[in-house]
């Protein structure tokens with residue numbers, strides 16, 4: 001192994017934690033390829049991600065996706081400085097496909113490997129820009145609050161340093177926000193994935209028509225769960241409303257339900273995120289995760305951060321959903337910060353804590369029973 | 370020279386060569402640690418065999434049958450290693466390696482290879498003999514069955530000697546590939562043999578929450 005290029009390393013990132021097979025290639029903070037193969041359509045008839053279907057799709061898509069990414073980036077695999085891979089959190093069987101593949105690629109190419117945290121990767125996505133374009137928003141200012149919202153996670157982080165100091169402030173104690181969108185869409189007989197469908201029908205609805213509950217926002221809940229989220233009560237409340245109308249033989253006002261539900265989700269997400277900004281005196285908020293594609297969330301986020309004097313950063317949507325480029329970006333940051341590679345004996349960890357930005361391997365395997 | 374990887378049962382990695390046989394091999398029967406150990410095993414085998422990826426003429430992947438989660442780790446590793454090393458992937462059915470090893474150790478005639486499929490089911494393959502090249506002749510598919518199905522007297526291979534295997538040797542997998550290539554036989558398809566659909570149920574819509 002030759003000396004690692006630590007100024008602008010060429011890194012290939014592999015992301016398989018959920019239903020997107022993501023292969024990204026970056027050079028430092030420059031994005032060269034963001035190749036994504038999604039198995040979303042295969043999950044549609046089940047109303048949610050089926051882990052075994054996702055894992056099978058990863059195995060099928062990996063080699064074509066790597067080839068496509070390498071072609072798009074205009075590089076050869078042998079040019080790479082390092083491999084980065086998501087080792088958690090996520091669906092365990094899905095993660096293992098990426099972990100096995102990444103290790104094999106690292107050994108075949110004789111390159112170092114960085115096993116990284118998926119959630120921290122979402123934050124790293126914000127650093128990427130295409131070469132020579134105006135989208136370069138510069139380095140992240142620290143500290144920043146990060147709100148990561150998808151079908152798999154809903155987490156609020158305090159990022160003091162991307163590669164060395166990320167703290168979990170709160171997370172969902174039941175469903176992820178994206179899951180709540182999917183479940184409510186089903187209650188309204190709308191197809192999967194629920195987010196875009198709710199957005200569509202909400203256009204004709206009144207967000208103030210129904211006052212749905214904001215989970216974990218009562219004083220008694222705030223004591224223990226100031227930055228945690230809960231969406232199962234909200235979902236149940238929507239279900240009860242729909243059933244009452246149906247039982248009474250009335251038409252369900254789908255637009256109003258969708259708009260009011262969405263308003264409740266957006267409200268609680270941003271209320272808690274901005275509370276964190278205020279409590280920690282951090283005037284910066286970064287959004288990430290697939291649910292950021294929701295137009296209403298972005299709109300309210302802009303309004304409320306403006307009002308609060310908080311600087312809002314939202315990566316391009318193609319980098320908000322799960323992708324390999326953000327994993328490559330985090331790997332590149334670790335390299336540029338002088339971190340040593342992971343040893344080859346790390347595993348997939350479906351519940352990897354967010355504070356563990358990189359898994360070195362050796363420490364974990366020694367601690368394992 | 371070939372690198373061979375199989376995770377259809379435990380994890381096994383080997384470097385083999387037609388002339389020299391199994392040059393290096395690592396095995397672990399634990400079925401929970403495929404993703405952790407596959408990387409170190411590859412490194413150790415290459416080092417012990419004193420080869421670099423560019424020396425390899427192919428990467429052999431055990432296609433199963435095997436329980437999905439583990440099986441995929443080896444296939445993903447083999448496919449991507451082959452891509453990285455710029456060498457062909459050589460798919461081999463894992464049961465063929467088990468049968469090959471058993472014939473090589475002296476067994477003759479019919480043989481049924483059985484491995485654990487979990488959930489109180491088993492995978493099986495039936496072989497009539499080893500041919501002149503030493504390759505097992507598979508006459509019954511890799512199949513999925515309840516244990517009782519193979520005990521039924523009406524089963525096609527009911528009276529055949531049965532070998533229950535808990536591990537697959539990547540060394541033997543690699544030698545099957547070498548012999549298959551040397552004798553110009555067809556390789557298996559580059560597809561995992563799950564032999565089971567993903568178990569998912571389509572729900573009949575949301576459950577009521579109010580009484």
Ligand SMILES: [Zn+2]
Nearest residue numbers: 118150289322
């Ligand atoms: Zn994610």
